[in-house]
Amino acid sequence: MGLAVLALPTILIGLDMSVLHLAAPELSESLRPSSAQLLWIVDIYGFLVASFLATMGTLGDRIGRRKLLLIGAAAFAAASLLAAYATGAAMLIAARALLGIAGATLMPSTLSLISNIFRDPNQRRFAIAVWMTNFSVGGMIGPIVGGVLLEHFWWGSVFLVGVPVGVILLIVGPVLLPEYRDPQPGRLDPLSVVLSIVTVLPVVYGFKQVAQDGVRATSLLAVALGVVFGGVFVRRQLRITNPMLDLRxxxxxxxxxxxxxxxxxxxxxxxxxxxxxxxxxxxxxxxxxxxxxxxxxxxxxxxxxxxxxxxxxxxxxxxxxxxxxxxxxxxxxxxxxxxxxxxxxxxxxxxxxxxxxxxxxxxxxxxxxxxxxxxxxxxxxxxxxxxxxxxxxxxxxxxxxxxxxxxxxxxxxxxxxxxxxxxxxxxxxxxxxxxxxxxxxxxxxxxxxxxxxxxxxxxxxxxxxxxxxxxxxxxxxxxxxxxxxxxxxxDDAAGTAKDVTGTEPDKTAKRDEVNGDPPVEAGTGRGAPPGRRSPD
CATH class of the missing domain: 1.20.1250.20 (MFS general substrate transporter like domains)
Structure with missing residues (x-):
């Protein structure tokens, strides 16, 4: 049931990415955006999702992943209402920006909650596979849902799909989803947050412009600017006591x-x-x-x-x-x-x-x-x-x-x-x-x-x-x-098991060793030490 709840926002994100393209002609006729404004209406969502993902993933570790998911669900529902009833292009751009920031809270929260709910490795892999499948499902049903809505209602109706999903998450999330957070999170560094955003946003913008207009000086400058800020961000993460991203x-x-x-x-x-x-x-x-x-x-x-x-x-x-x-x-x-x-x-x-x-x-x-x-x-x-x-x-x-x-x-x-x-x-x-x-x-x-x-x-x-x-x-x-x-x-698993038991390890121990954590010791039932989780 918890996995079904976590599937909702992933379907919604996949659907939201596809329905807007269908609504663009009717939206353009109603709001009369300029060509530049129309591009921002389409692209601002993806720009801000990419820019805030790392920040939101770290924030969830600190304040609690369920709490962040519910905050994001409420924000997504509110921004969906704002987008649906936007009276001008500028208002719709702002609403899409808020949808992007809210969307960035949903993906890392759902994935990290899955990793905590499903501790058995086979169950966890299947749960993540279901989670990934929902993006494709959302993308496939998006044109169908969007076509039906636009056939009977106005262009803003395509955004209202996010409202019931947000309401359902707020109602059942506290009941079905456990809370997880870092027990010693440390202080969130505001400068690191800003640096992460100004690293990703220019890079994504620059490459999207390359795809749209070819290689131009402005697109290369945007990518270069993001790379410079990225270097500053990495250097700061390696020097401060509580980094936003654990580069280790x-x-x-x-x-x-x-x-x-x-x-x-x-x-x-x-x-x-x-x-x-x-x-x-x-x-x-x-x-x-x-x-x-x-x-x-x-x-x-x-x-x-x-x-x-x-x-x-x-x-x-x-x-x-x-x-x-x-x-x-x-x-x-x-x-x-x-x-x-x-x-x-x-x-x-x-x-x-x-x-x-x-x-x-x-x-x-x-x-x-x-x-x-x-x-x-x-x-x-x-x-x-x-x-x-x-x-x-x-x-x-x-x-x-x-x-x-x-x-x-x-x-x-x-x-x-x-x-x-x-x-x-x-x-x-x-x-x-x-x-x-x-x-x-x-x-x-x-x-x-x-x-x-x-x-x-x-x-x-x-x-x-x-x-x-x-x-x-x-x-x-x-x-x-x-x-x-x-x-x-x-090879690492074989060496570790042989050092512990003096015998060759079985195939299960070999398969369990993926990330450098020790496998279960033969005959003891003991696995990774406290605070570290073996992938299996």
């Missing part, structure tokens, strides 16, 4: 490999999805609805992979299962890299589904390893770092894959690649993006327009191929890192 967690191989796998796995999946959906619409000519429906096999495959991984991890070392997931995803990207500008539909649908299955299976375990690597009192801190990595992976993946594809596209469209007789302004439009080429082709005679469009589609497909091959390299590195984690953990 990175010394644990399980934590570092799992966090890197989560960030870069989402980097590859999100970047690929960004290009595949454009490929469906702009190259193969599918409608937005059809493109979305043909992306459903990948979402379903991801859910299946997420739910199967915990069962595999009950018999194999989690590092090996993670490695298997990343390795299985490689053929999916290779299939996408073979798709052509005319006949690549089946290859892309199958390849994207294989990629989603493999990566999501690996990610089902990265969250568990991230949380179990940390002492129980620092679970919120660890989950906040994990969610921050996930948000950065999403933002960086779209920007990086989009930039690779854009660079390849531009290189293929220069010189005499375009047909003769195309006016300079139309040629410039065609060289900018595939969408621009489609628009320019509509202003040209049929034969010339068709020739230019064929060239542009081939150039975009080549850019998608290049991005897919870059993703293959990343997945191979993640596979090797996960295998190395499994090997090191099993």
């Amino acid at each position: 967690l990175f010394s644990r191989p399980g934590f570092s490999v799992a966090l890197g796998g989560q960030t870069m796995g989402l980097f590859v999946v999100t970047g690929t999805q960004f290009l595949v959906l454009q490929y469906f619409q702009l190259v193969l000519g599918l409608s937005p609805l059809a493109a979305g429906l043909w992306a459903l096999p990948a979402m379903v495959a991801g859910v299946v992979g997420t739910l199967l991984a915990p069962a595999a991890a009950a018999k194999l070392h989690p590092g090996r299962v993670m490695a298997g997931g990343f390795a299985l995803a490689v053929p999916g990207l290779l299939l996408i890299s073979l798709a052509g500008p005319v006949s690549g539909f089946a290859l892309t649908v199958i390849g994207f589904a294989v990629l989603s299955f493999g990566v999501q299976a690996a990610l089902a375990l990265t969250n568990d390893v991230i949380i179990s690597s940390a002492p129980p009192e620092r679970a919120g801190n660890a989950s906040g770092l994990g969610e921050t990595g996930a948000e950065l992976g999403n933002a960086l993946g779209v920007a990086a894959f989009g930039s690779v594809a854009t660079a390849f596209y531009g290189a293929r469209m220069i010189g005499d690649a375009l047909p003769e007789g195309v006016r300079p302004e139309l040629a410039d439009l065609a060289r900018s993006t595939l969408a621009g080429a489609t628009e320019a082709a509509g202003r040209l005679p049929d034969a010339v327009g068709d020739e230019m469009l064929a060239t542009a589609r081939a150039a975009f497909t080549g850019g998608m191929h290049a991005s897919a091959l870059c993703g293959v390299g990343i997945l191979v590195l993640l596979t090797l890192a996960s295998l190395n984690l499994a090997r090191r953990s099993l």
Whole structure:
């Protein structure tokens, strides 16, 4: 019952990310926002979620994770009402900002509470898999729920979904959810909070701008500014007595490999999805609805992979299962890299589904390893770092894959690649993006327009191929890192058990050793010392 309660906010967050895109046309007609205001309405939520995740994860360790979850639920419900009845673009931007801050309290709170409620390793892995699945469920039902609401009500109705969820959490949360907090939390450092926000926000903003407008001086300056503040933040965390983020967690191989796998796995999946959906619409000519429906096999495959991984991890070392997931995803990207500008539909649908299955299976375990690597009192801190990595992976993946594809596209469209007789302004439009080429082709005679469009589609497909091959390299590195984690953990377990008993350890002891904590001593039933929790 507690897991069912914790599933509600994750479904809500997944749903909230998708319904706004459907409401954007009606919202624009009603509030008349400028183009810049509309971008902020869409993006401010994600910016502030990413910026506040680490802060909220640490705050939950200090004041109590259930308390923070309930505060966040109340704030999310109130901000949803404010957004639904916004009377202007500025008011809606402010409401979306509050939704982002409130949303940042929900994810680390739910994940860290799961890690405390489910102490059995197999139950915990399955619970985290269910938790991850709910994001996909929310994303899948979002267009359906949003479409029904917009069919019968005004644009603000899509935000009201958050109100009953917040009310339910406030009613049943105190009854079904236990409270956990760090018994010795120390003082919260306000300067660290500010530094964490000004580190993440410019980086996410900069990479989103790269994905939208290409590489510009302003986007590079934003990323550089975030990196500088990040250096100051890290230096402060290493020097103060009570750091906001315990950077010592990175010394644990399980934590570092799992966090890197989560960030870069989402980097590859999100970047690929960004290009595949454009490929469906702009190259193969599918409608937005059809493109979305043909992306459903990948979402379903991801859910299946997420739910199967915990069962595999009950018999194999989690590092090996993670490695298997990343390795299985490689053929999916290779299939996408073979798709052509005319006949690549089946290859892309199958390849994207294989990629989603493999990566999501690996990610089902990265969250568990991230949380179990940390002492129980620092679970919120660890989950906040994990969610921050996930948000950065999403933002960086779209920007990086989009930039690779854009660079390849531009290189293929220069010189005499375009047909003769195309006016300079139309040629410039065609060289900018595939969408621009489609628009320019509509202003040209049929034969010339068709020739230019064929060239542009081939150039975009080549850019998608290049991005897919870059993703293959990343997945191979993640596979090797996960295998190395499994090997090191099993070697450490073997050495520890042999030192204690004078005999070789059994396979269970080997599998239990993920993050450097000692396994259960043979014949004693004793495990990790007080204050430290073995992952199994």
